[in-house]
Amino acid sequence: MEFKDYYQTLGVSREATADEIKKAYRKLARKYHPDVSREANAEAQMKEVNEANEVLSDPEKRVAYDQLGRGYRPGQDFRPPPNWDAGFEFSGRGGAPGETADFSDFFAEMFGRRGGARGFSGGQRTPFQARGEDHHAKVLLDIEDAFSGATRQISLRAPKNDARGHVALETRTLNVRVPQGVYAGQIIRLAGQGAPGSGGAQAGDLMLEVQFRAHPRFRAQGRDLHLTLPIAPWEAALGAVVQVDLPQGGVNVRIPEGTQSGRQMRVRGKGIPGAAPGDLLLDIQIVLPPADTAKAKELYETMARELAFDPRSPGRA
Numbered sequence: 001m002e003f004k005d006y007y008q009t010l011g012v013s014r015e016a017t018a019d020e021i022k023k024a025y026r027k028l029a030r031k032y033h034p035d036v037s038r039e040a041n042a043e044a045q046m047k048e049v050n051e052a053n054e055v056l057s058d059p060e061k062r063v064a065y066d067q068l069g070r071g072y073r074p075g076q077d078f079r080p081p082p083n084w085d086a087g088f089e090f091s092g093r094g095g096a097p098g099e100t101a102d103f104s105d106f107f108a109e110m111f112g113r114r115g116g117a118r119g120f121s122g123g124q125r126t127p128f129q130a131r132g133e134d135h136h137a138k139v140l141l142d143i144e145d146a147f148s149g150a151t152r153q154i155s156l157r158a159p160k161n162d163a164r165g166h167v168a169l170e171t172r173t174l175n176v177r178v179p180q181g182v183y184a185g186q187i188i189r190l191a192g193q194g195a196p197g198s199g200g201a202q203a204g205d206l207m208l209e210v211q212f213r214a215h216p217r218f219r220a221q222g223r224d225l226h227l228t229l230p231i232a233p234w235e236a237a238l239g240a241v242v243q244v245d246l247p248q249g250g251v252n253v254r255i256p257e258g259t260q261s262g263r264q265m266r267v268r269g270k271g272i273p274g275a276a277p278g279d280l281l282l283d284i285q286i287v288l289p290p291a292d293t294a295k296a297k298e299l300y301e302t303m304a305r306e307l308a309f310d311p312r313s314p315g316r317a
Contacts, residue, residue, distance in 0.1 A: 001077065001078050001079065001105055001106055001109060002074075002075050002076065002077065002078065002106065003069065003072040003073065003074060003075065003076045003077075003078035003106065004051075004052075004074065004104065004106045004107075005069075005072075005073075005074040006051070006052035006055050006056050006065065007052075007056070008074060009048050009049060009051075009052035010024040010025060010028065010049065010052050010053065010056060011024055011028070012024045012056075014066070015166070016056075017164060017165030017166055018057065018161050018165035018166075019165050020165070021053070021056050021057055022057065025049065025052075025053040025057070028045075028049045029046070029049060032045040032046040032049060033046060034046060047102055047103075050103075051103045051104060051107055054103070054107075055107070055111075059159040059160055059161050059167045060088075060090050060091065060159045061110075061111055062159065062167050063088070063159035063167055063169065064085060064088065064110060064111070065110065066167075067084065067085075067088075068080055068084055068110065078106065080109060080110060083138065083140060083211050085138050086138045086139060086140045086211065087137070087138070087139070087140075087154075087155065087156060087157055088137060088138070088156070088157055088158075088159070089135050089136070089137045089156040089157065089158040089172075089206070090135065090136050090137065090158075091133050091134075091135055091136075091194075091195060129197070129198065129199035129200060129201045130197060130198050130199065130201055131197050131201045131202055131203075131204060132194050132195035132196045132197040132198075132201070132202070132203040132204035133194055133195040133204045134194045134195075134204040134205045134206070134207055135158075135193070135194040135195060135204060135205075135206045135207070136206075136207045136209070137156050137206065137207070137208055137209070138208075138209045138211055139154050139176070139188075139208050139209070139210060139211070140211055140212065140213045141178060141182070141210055141211070141212055141213065142212070142213055142215070143212050143213075143215050143218050143220055143225075143247065143272075144247040145178045145182065146178075146180070146181060146182050146183065146212075146220070146247075146272045146273070147180065147246075147247040147248045147272065147273060148180060148247070148248065149177075149178055149179055149180035149181075149182075150177075150178045151175055151176065151177050151178070152175075152176050152178055153173055153174070153175055153176075154173070154174050154175075154176050154208075155171055155172070155173045156171070156172055156173075156174070157169040157170070157171050158170050158171075158172070174190070174193065174206075176188065176190070176208065178210075180273060181223075181272060181273045181274035181275075181277075182210050182272075183210070183220065183222055183223050183272055183274075183278075184210060184211050184212050184220055184221075184222075185209065185210065185211075186209075186210045187207050187208065187209055187210070188207075188208040188210060189205050189206070189207055189208075190205060190206040190207075190208065191205050192204075192205065193205060193206035194206050194207075218247075220271075220272065222272075222278060223271050223272040223274055223276070223277060223278025223279075224271045224272075224278040224279050224280075224281055225246075225270070225271040225272060225278060225279075225280050225281070226281045226283065227244065227280065227281070227282055227283070228282075228283045228285050229242070229244060229253075229265075229282040229283065229284055229285065230285050230286075230287045231255055231259070231284060231285070231286055231287070232286075232287065232289070233286055233288060233289075235255050235259075236255065236258070236259045236260070236261075236284070236286050237257070237258065238257060239254070239255055239256055239257035239258075239259075240254075240255045241253070241254050241255070242255060244267075244280070244282065246270065246280070251267060251270050251280070253265065253267060253282065255284075259284055259286075260284070260286075261284060261285055261286040262283070262284065262285075263283075263284045264281055264282065264283050264284070265281070265282040265284065266279050266280070266281055266282075267279060267280040267281075267282065
């Protein structure tokens with residue numbers, strides 16, 4: 001996917017104010033609008049201009065774009081890194097259905113999940129009273145929090161235009177109770193922490209999407225927990241019982257005789273807790289001791305001599 005330089009499309013600098021972006025858009029709209037333009041490629045150009053304006057005129061989309069676009073050049077291959085938006089607080093606003101349908105794959109990759117109708121959710125409301133919008137944010141937690149539950153202090157940054165029309169980030173800090181058994185993708189709803197209502201109506205909610213930080217040992221998939229388990233060659237060949245340390249204590253796992261590297265073993269109910277707890281999935285990795293002493297070399301030489309073993313034998317394929 002190619003990176004798009006929306007600032008270049010509108011002909012403004014990266015420090016442009018909201019008014020400067022609005023003026024640039026209006027000027028280009030007059031030039032390329034298909035109803036009045038004599039340019040041969042007016043329709044395609046107008047789509048590019050509309051897309052750039054959709055991003056740069058919205059403080060939330062502009063901050064996200066600036067966050068991701070540092071160091072990229074127009075046309076350069078682009079892939080957003082995972083969890084790039086963690087810690088940003090977004091409103092529920094987005095283009096009306098069909099309004100952004102013709103935008104590029106680049107736009108969809110960055111903002112596709114933030115669509116939805118403009119305005120307030122719910123049924124009919126009077127002009128004088130309306131519930132506040134729900135806000136959304138992604139938060140990164142430790143896998144250990146899913147086992148014990150926790151209260152975590154979380155800072156969120158919300159993009160807004162300041163008095164001079166520049167995008168600024170306002171930070172707020174919340175104490176959030178993380179329930180035991182939380183899993184990646186789960187939504188924690190904080191009632192009344194979204195946008196304020198109007199006319200005395202209640203505030204919206206803040207919806208926190210949970211993701212886990214990278215862990216040196218574990219990888220979560222739903223409630224299942226994946227772990228690479230190193231074992232010694234004699235444990236694999238003869239069988240053994242080994243202890244696996246988990247965030248809440250350990251579990252003894254029986255390694256069957258003749259276990260091979262790459263085998264996956266499942267320990268039921270030892271993943272992330274819940275009404276239906278996940279499983280622990282162990283990917284077996286046989287680790288060879290180094291032949292770095294005379295005794296170790298002697299043992300390997302004895303094995304090579306006395307064991308009729310060829311790992312490349314066709315019968316082992």
